[in-house]
Amino acid sequence: MRLRIVAIFAALAVAGVNARAAGSDSGLNVAGMSADDARRELVGIDQFTTTAAMWIWADKYVYQAGQPFTLRWTVKPNNDQYPYTIVAYRQNNQTGAKTYLPGGSVEAADTSGNGVEQGFLIRRLPAVTKATLAQGTIPAEPGMHTFVVQIRDFTGTRVVKSAYFKIGVVESFVDVSGSIETNTTWTNNRAYRVSGLVFVRNATLTIEPGTFVIGQPGSQPPSAIVITRSARIVAEGTRSRPIIMTSSREFGARAAGDWGGLVMLGRAINNWPNGEGNVEGMPASDDSVYGGTDDAHDCGVLRYVRVEFAGAELSPANEINGITWGSCGTATVAEHLQVTYGLDDAFEWFGGTNNAKYLISTWPRDDSFDGQIGWRGKVQHAVALINGDNSNRGIEMDNNEADFTATPLGRVQFYNLTFVGAGDTFAQSADEGTGVAAIFLRRGAAGAYNNIVAFNWITGAVDIRDAATLTNLTTGDLSANGIIMWDNGKSANRPNTLEGQVVAAALPWFQNSQQARNVLVADPMLRRPLEYSDPDFRPLLGSPVFRANWVQPPDDGFFDQWATWSGAFGDVDWTEEWSNFLQEQDIAP
């Protein structure tokens, strides 16, 4: 790395390149030689990654035609001195058409307005905070649009890094309350304002890609969508057109719990005594019951869905989760989902068998992945990130809180997870005090917890709470393999040893190499895990995630066999474009 930096400076010096301030833009221009010459000089320098962090945002999410917008950005170059070209545009994700910013041209142009003809300006990354990047007017093109800022290499052709911000352009708002009892489709030329508990019964609720669903604050019971056992949801977003369920409040004022969340209830088997339970916080009725005998039950499809600022309190001491699956079955699809700023858990499962892939949990006030009542699903590729404003468990798994050995046992299977905690920035308890480990197993929790990176979490990597759960370790109902732990429990001064990372009660099992294979205490060497509004969890070259003895997931048609590493990421960042890591204070006016 250092060698390369030396190399480029040498190259720049040879080319006689000088830095020159261009107005407020600390751009880098090329004096005494043509751009082509400069580019020729720079050819051959390896420039595919950057240490810089960057995020962009607009004034709000949902616009109507003719409304003005302001696009802002924050860039932290992080000592990256490379010259780049920077291109910004708004893309209509329905047509693919781009409008380059700030000029508004259809022809490609960089942020200085230079087109391909003149050649893009080559410049160092500016260090800007909440600066205005572009302003303009929203066109009458309904649907989802994306603001994109690309850091391209000096050739102007290869994208090194991108920042995205999704907005919706709508013709009107639709207020939704009460119940939905006929098949209904929500389209992306409108935004849907949900007020109160909206129960979907005997019907399918279809949500088009790129649709905004807005939870109204202040209603009682809180705004939430509940897919009851007789209903399905089909919310199939795409990478470029995710479905965004969010708060109605203005940026900077939004907070966890502004609205409720998304609840799906099914008829799969759970381990409540009579097979049926009630969603916490809701009055018991047919609408709140989950469970049955159909392990293949189909609650519907969620793909590329974000749930933001959810978690309002439903009843005293009972907050609603971002996304809840109550006894959904194997036919249920869940892929590419993010819950950010939830007041309760990000994702929670109550019984059932449904699986999920590509999950992101950011800044939950409670746990990231919480399961109980005999959930027997599978999860692959999931990441949980918390900052100093929240601190809870990564996984909180119970078999059944009222009966630890209730059957069927909640044999879950987790593969390829990354947990990044707040480390020693954690100063105080947000919810569960000091009982906050990345993997927190209790009340008879069972299953396989494999290929996991636990980094910088508050009290440790693994905590096993009670005798019933420890027993599952010895019987083999519970196992943990391919876990890389590092820097967990820093605020408790826990060392980077197995004894420091794993709670004492579970230590004998982890120390017995016959039982726990492949547990490693080592720095996972992630790229930029703690840059909260723009993290990168991919491993650096040389990271042990590839070398650790990760275990091959079962080849059962669900688990991707190509994930040959520990943690949620190899070289590909599957969070790109559709997700939202923005911390509210980082975009507050």
Next chain:
Amino acid sequence: MKQMIEFRRIVAGVLLLLLGLFAAAAQESGTGTITGTLYDAKNGQPIPNAAVEIAGQPETKTSTTSDGTFKLAVPAGSYALKATANRYLPAEVHDITVKAGEVVDASTVMALATDVTTVDVVEKINAVAATAEAMVAERRLAPVVSDAISSQEIRNSTASDAAAALEKVTGVSIVDGGYVYVRGLGERYSATMLNNALIPTTEPERRVVPLDLFPAALIENVKVLKTYTPDLPGEFSGGLVQMQTVEFPNQRTFRVGMSYGFNTRTTFDRFDSYRGGAYDFFGFDDGSRGMPSLVPRDQRLFPGSFSAQEFERFGEAFSQNWEPRRINSMRPEQSYSLVGGDTFGPVGLVGAMTFSNRPQKYSELQRYLANAGGGQPVVRTEYPDFVADQESARLGGVLNAALRLSPANKLVFRNTMTRETDKEARTFYGYSGSLDTYIESQRLRWVERGLFSTGLEGDHSFQRLGNSLLKWQFTYSASKRDEPDLREVIRSPNFDGSYAFIATPQSGQRFFNGLEDRIYEPLVEWSTPFYKGSFSGLFKVGFRGTFRDRNFEARRFRWTPVRTSTLDFNQPSNELFGPDNIRPDGFVIRENTRGTDTYDARLDIYGGFALVDLALGPRWRVIGGVRYEDASMRVRTIDPLIPGAVPSLAQLDNRDPLPGVNVIYALTPRQNLRFGYGRTLSRPDFRELSPFDFTNVLGGFNVTGNPNLRRAKIDNFDARWEWFLGGDQLLAASFFHKEFDSPIEVTIQPTTGDLRQTFLNAEGARNSGLELEFRRGLGFLSARLAQFALLSNFTFVDSDVRIGESQRNLLTSLERPLVGQSRYVANVILDWMRPTWRSHARFFANHTSRRISDVGSIGLPDIYQEGNTFMDFVYQFDIKEGGKWSLKFSAENLGDNHYHWTQGGILQRSYYLGRTFNVGTSFSIF
């Protein structure tokens, strides 16, 4: 506030009355008074319009009033009294000794002329015997079985309120300090009447008013009726508690009392309280706990509805105190009372006032268990030192006035006001199983409960209509409960062991709730005696309307941290929630008031009855009839903070005929056999029909209503043998059996987080048992024991509830005893009286066997409150003869009992209340 005004009126009234008494006290006279009541020898009914005269002095005469009473003023001396009444044999009472300024009772019974007499009605009887006979007659001839505690009994006990007084009654146990369980049946199956009117409850979570709200000094007597007759409201099965406030004295009375109590675990010990208002000691909030006027009453505080600055102002407007304050040496209990009354010609007046302030330390172990598999309970939550220190201020007043318009017509106006305030600082720490971390909780609480009842009643007897009696009454009663600003902060330990605030939902919360429950109750009864050969009897019809309505409202707020990294959670609560931290990125106030937090409810019962009380020949008596109740109940739960919100409704309309028959067979003149049957009801409580839910302790149950509940029907069968031994001596044995159709029981709903309790109609239940009662002087054993009397009773109850199949696996026991039913309840009272030493002492022992307090669920065993034996002792010494100035010493809870609960052999809850020693004195001015 309204309550306070009502209270002030009564206080002013009582003070005026006392002033009047002092003025009147100036005059003294040399005459005495003979009073009494004439009773029908067969049915115990008072006889109106009977002529009463002093034998040999026909000019000194009077006639009995509509309630069978008479009163004659005579100079001191010895007299004989003669009573004559149409259809009755004349009766004479001899040897009535009247002293100046005193009142002598010369009550007696009279037999029908047509009757072949079966009772020992001696035509000439001396005053003492006649009065004793009249007392026996009143009980022996009562149409229903009842157990009464008189004001004298109350004075002789350690009881400071009606609940404690009832603890000694056969088949009665007191649960949770103020709720009467009769024959193992919970408060659900009891009803409470004050001055013959049903009264509403002050407790949103309970069906009946807690009886500890009624100070003993205001109470004339408390009766528990255990069998039903159609002239009673049909909604009870275990017992109908009838309280009567102080009666009009026969002579001028003014009595002052005071006492101080020392509890071994509270007095002079460390005690947690908190900085409240200026009038806390008296139980009145000075307004500092009120919701700030800045906070809109009709709008929810949610983000977006107000600006960040407004939110900051709201947050800062609330009381800034969140912390308990430790008192190093707590003051003793204290209590004061005044009773005064007199008769001014046709007007009788009586008033009473009482005040007490009683601190009590509650230091408990509490645990909540989970099923670790195979029904093996493990402790999931444990609070080893759950301390709730409570200061209870109780204030009560009664002001009653009677106007005797004529012997046949009487009007009575009764007013009662009583209130109790609990100021509580609760702190506990321990392991919370739901959060899976150690926590520390501090909660400040203030609850004001009050009841105001005012009623006008009239008695009119109509001689021309064969001594028919018209009785009417209109009562308005209102209960109020105000629980402003319940504050709780939960903390959890840091790595260094210090405790920091945690942002869990109950932490930083403030809860306001208020309840108003009102009953308007008109009542009219008409009774006509009839006579035909050897048949005689009474025909009675009546109507009672009970119109009840309730408003309950609650608001919940939570101080929610936004960016926790800008706050220091280690700060003490008052700084943490101080104005510096109330800011848009610090703590913001969030309102969590639920749409179900407000409900209003109505219950209208139109009850009409007809019954006949028939004497059939010399030995048989039948009281039978039917009551018809048309009840309509409606609970409307609505979000008041959303304009145009749609209410959720629960409605229950029922019309039920409720027959009741009681047969009395006189085995001998002093022994009765009784048989009874009655059909009664149990209606769901308002709260049980409302989806409102409430959690008391973190980790405890969340309780929610069920709008689909139905009313339960109960068939009650009773048999009793009783032997009256003169005076209040008695031997009795009773057997009862009750069949319940769809009784309302508690169940659980499987839900994560806190387990949720709700209510359902079980399939059925059965409850039967045996009661034995023995009250007798021990002089019959040996003359040396003549100063002793033994008063004891024993109750055995066996019950089972059948829960429907649908609850299998949810509830652990599908067949079990009723919740709260003890198998055995026994009371033994040893009474010692030595008039020459002016001494009276009583030793009380009460034993209650284990009973289910909570039903076990999901494989966990039921929770039992373990049995206990309580012992109290009272000694009274009259400094001045006749009780004019007396001292009283009492010792309560001599064994310092271990109150404890177990679940599957694991101690679930445990505490001690300490022994209490009380020293008091009371003084009569007249």
